[in-house]
Amino acid sequence: MRASSGIAVRPGGDADLRSLFTDDARLLRFARLAAAFLAPVTLVLAFAACGFGPDPRHNWLGDVVGSDLSQVWVAGARALAGRAAESYELAVHLANLAAAFGPECRFAWHYPPVFLIPAAGLAALSPQVAILAWMTLSLAVFTAATFVATGRRDAVLIALAHPLVFCNLTYGQNGLITAGLLTLGATLVDRRPWLAGLCFGLVAYKPQLAAFAPVVLLLTGRREALAACLGTALALCLASVALFGLDPWRSFLTTLSETDRLLLRDAAAGLDINFSAFGTMRLVGGGMSAAWAFQAGVTGATFALAWRVWSRCADTHLRAATLLACVPMASLYLPIYDLAPLIPATILLAIAAHRAGGLRGYERGLMILAPLTAAFRPLVNETGIPFGFLFAAATLLCVAARALPAMPPRKVSTVAHPA
Template identity: 25%
Template sequence: MPAAHKKNEQKSAAAATPAVQWLTPLCVRLYCGALFLIECYLFLYWFWAYHVARDPAVSILGWDFAVYWSASSLAMTHGAPAAYDWGLLKAAEASLLPAGSFGPFAYPPSFLLLIYPIAMLPVGMAFLTFLICGVVLYLAVTRWTSGPVRAWWLLPALGFPGLWVAMAAGQNSLFTLAVAGSTLMLLRRHPIAAGAGIALLCMKPQLGALFPLLLLCEKRWAAIASAAASSLLYITATWLAFGTETFMASARSITLFRHEFAENSIQVLSGAPTVFAVARTAGCSVQVSYLVHAIVAVAAVALCAWLWITRSRFGLSASAFIAASLLFQPYLLYYDLAWLALPISWLSVDFARRGYTTSDIALLIITWLAPLQSFLAVPYPAMGQWTPAVLLLMLAAIWHRHRLELSSRM
């Protein structure tokens, strides 16, 4: 029976796989390689113009990293709570960011603990070190997740716009991507290690909000215990290092940030690929925007719960987790879309094994390009944010593939 089932599965996969002659592995390498060369040129020129030539007409590359570096400097010289003092932080950033610009440090103390020593290096050297570490982790995880399509994973991974958007902003997205991807890869075979990975997402806890639901739906009791113990250990270490005052200062800063930036700054929200931001920039009130966002988020989470309870195969389950995690957040920015590298990789594996249609390939292409579109919506806000629709299409495709699998089991 298993052999017959496998034979039927192979036949259905072959039947679902059209001859997409224009998108051969060679073509994929050529398209991704061409974009990679363009991205390299633009990034290196930008880095050289600001950090080497000191061109005053060029704004800083890695503007969010400048916030990290300034927060680290304040924490080392004035104590950890100073990183959340907007007056001190604005003065510290004055020599790095363009005149009139300010980036608050809207992160919990658990992230401050990780970046605490970076101001020991000059900002340019610290930024370069930060980039190298992030890219190495990103490439290691994308290679790990690429499975049977590993033979041609490198150029698509290097050309992926989400990588370059995260690098340009100097964001921690490549690190959180590596943690989330590793955790999901380890979950079914090494739950204790996966639980420790979940704890590391305390550096940006909103991105790990759906992990408890995933663990409960799949009854991963060992991972739950490991995640709880590791998170407690991480938070305790942060508290011992920085004290209660830092946590209180962080709470005040994050509350102020939410009101000033995340809810009411249309300029900031133009770069936020969320349902809340789309509604807010369209003119809806904060309350109505949250309501619309909640409706979409609940639907996405409910779909994921069904996938996890019915034990969908790994590629579908993990891809749905990433899509729903991004849809669940009312506030995230274009650089967080680096996470899309994970479902692109897992779905590519699933398509290679189970077959695909032309619409499946189209989904991968628009997902791969989504971070670029989201980034371009900042200078061109009339373009709008398309990513929420892309994520919903991804969940719909995953639901369809899993429903077909459930039908074949009967």
């Protein structure tokens, strides 16, 4: 290390730990070493502990195999049996879950019928094979998207070591696929607009996260990508009708008010699970009106930021990071696994910072503290502090602080007046 740094190099010493907050090269080396250990451990634990078990319904941890994916498998099985609309009837869906995985498996089905397409594909497999296939697909999409966005193998390794990856794999959730598709769309939008739009449109299974990108495409005049996005979403809707009929759509639309009651008004899953602006206001004791107002303000700010950056910023990494950081903040419902787009957002921010001369102090702090996301929900339970929202907001503010000054000043036309 340079003598001018004033830090004596002692392996394992306090000075080395402090240097992580001041030296980018040392922080990167530490991240690579940690990721080289954590990434394979994460994958082995996720696949071995959560993908298999002593019986077909439970993994080695004693949980329902596939966890959240169990209800996807059941919904897909009912769709294959010609009863796709059953999953939107809560009592019937819970009975189907109990029959397949036991009475402790209780989830409400809120996905639009387009998600029945992959669900039916998974239901054609046994539950254990389905969860292994889903984890493999999630990793493939997320890994490919991270590499396309960064072009760096070490970035992929560091991304895979993030605790949100382990969270999504063990929950059997779709956050990694969502993050991967959004990353590909945000990265390819100017080079391959049709492909970018396709990726954005494929997120239609998660409307609360899918709605952000097409609005930004519309506001910034990216017509090809917008057309591909809307066309893809429409094709998915029509495919679901062709495969399963109109009944699932009627049931889905009918149950939207019940979804609002369960997830937002009653917070049936717990106030500690929703890291959105809406959920944060409810967590700290605010009423419904205050929660809606806070969410509206945050969502409006994210659209304004994304529009400004995507209209004028030339740095593709910062543009992509802005969209990836905005999408979670704009969502009404944000469980921990849907924070996954923040992983590529922070990595793209770090790459942009490196090209611009180095990380700022608060950016480096964000990179160091990001692994604490694994403890967010227990910390929220114990303290009542909305750590998930604060992390998402901090990421967005760091990206905004880097992206907004990177925009060229507007050209001001001048008119010469005769003397």
